[in-house]
Amino acid sequence: MPDDQMLETEVVQYTTYEFPLNERIRTLLRLEDLFHKFDFFLVQDHRLDHHSALLTLFEIIEVGSRADLKSDLLQELERQGQQLSQFREHPGVDRDVLEETLRSIDKVSYNLAQCSGRLGHHLRDNEFLMIIRSRCSIPGGVCEFDLPSYHRWQSQAAPVRRADIEKWFEPMRPLAKAIDLVLKILRHSGELLTTLAEKGSFTQQTSGKTFQMLRVDIPAHLPVVPEFSANKYMIWIRFNMPNEQGVGKNNPVEENFEFKMRLCNL
Template sequence: MIVYEYPFNERIRTLLRLEDLYEKFSFFLHQSDPMQHHVALATIFEMLEVAGRADLKSDLLQELERQKHTLISFKSNPNVQADMLDRILEDVDRVSSALMACTGKTGQSIRDNEWLMSIRGRTIIPGGACEFDLPSYHAWQKNSAEKRFADISMWFAPIAPLFDAINVVLRLLRESGVTTKVFAQSGSYQQMLQGKMYQLLRVTLQQELNVIPEISANKYMLWIRYMSQGGDMKPKAFDGDIAFDLTLCNF
């Protein structure tokens, strides 16, 4: 199965982008080649660009607090698994406390590091991080994989609580949705949303169908058009019938 997600607003779009960057960062950080660690470091710089909104931290803290109160209200429900609920509440408390302990602007410790900022300034130039441009960076890349891993982990540590909070918020959002099996006729599916506000749409379908959903949605209507991709990689309208899972998520 393959899952496609569509954010309904800019806030969720930002969180999804940061989640995607974190997955890339984590993958390349745990490799051993200097080129792979270069990608991990460059990805941190991309994170700073996306997370530059000053209100992102406060948005996450407010959302976590709101979710905490909602979850606590479920404690009196006999149909709720108490141990699972307690674990979720512990996760919310843990990431909220860690995020609240972060001071200053997101990534300020990296911005204050002149050496890292010199690398950041060169990486935005195509081919700008060559050894003759950044000899000190070239020397650092010759360190052992363990030393490079420790350094990058240390530089990332001050912004790690932000990504822990994003992980919990997006997990709660995805788990809030109810999945229904629906059917697209002639490659098209429409559903009226009647003004109800959603934050995230998830489409799950069989990967072997080799189709790609093009999604457009607002609070009134959802429209999914399926496309196929040939050898030239140019998407073309798909006119077959498709069964897929649709999940609308909202806190």
């Protein structure tokens, strides 16, 4: 076929929104977000980036202080491993991918099981970090005249600061990897559906079935954002146009448009 007769295929870019449907998944998503931010700031060289890495580290401790977080993840990884093992002899299953996933579950579970105590408990005995943490709650409370020792630490070379932060974070890494793996499995569960928002609204009955997360993919060129509510019987999504002036409420969308969604459950 001549080039001038070929039809060009438009590649649609999507913006993904994730809505946790219980407190457990909400906590995991918050921790995942904080771990990503921590990794970003850590690899930078400026002292202000490393200050941001420490602030993020303190947030991780605050969010992940639940005593049962580790046991919940271990139980979930064990359950996923048992379920996936049943597919070893299932026709049509990619054995290499399956075995790699099972090895990842075993490795992450083993490393997580070696961790002791609550998330970040080892930092609570670090007087240097706890003083910084307490001063961070005060606006402008970590100026050099407030914390001369912190100012000296920030004045060291970037590799020295980075090595210290990595040392402080290292006991948390198994938990970060466990959260990453559990959410990866969750995100790939469920069927990806293309559906229609009629006059900017979508509802779906769940018939009492429990889900843990809703993923909504909206074409990036559409200036809309979703608002979401759910109970054990119904899921409701209302799409609004953000008020660019920053004043008043968002404007409801009145047109029909297609979007993608996935109801996820471990």
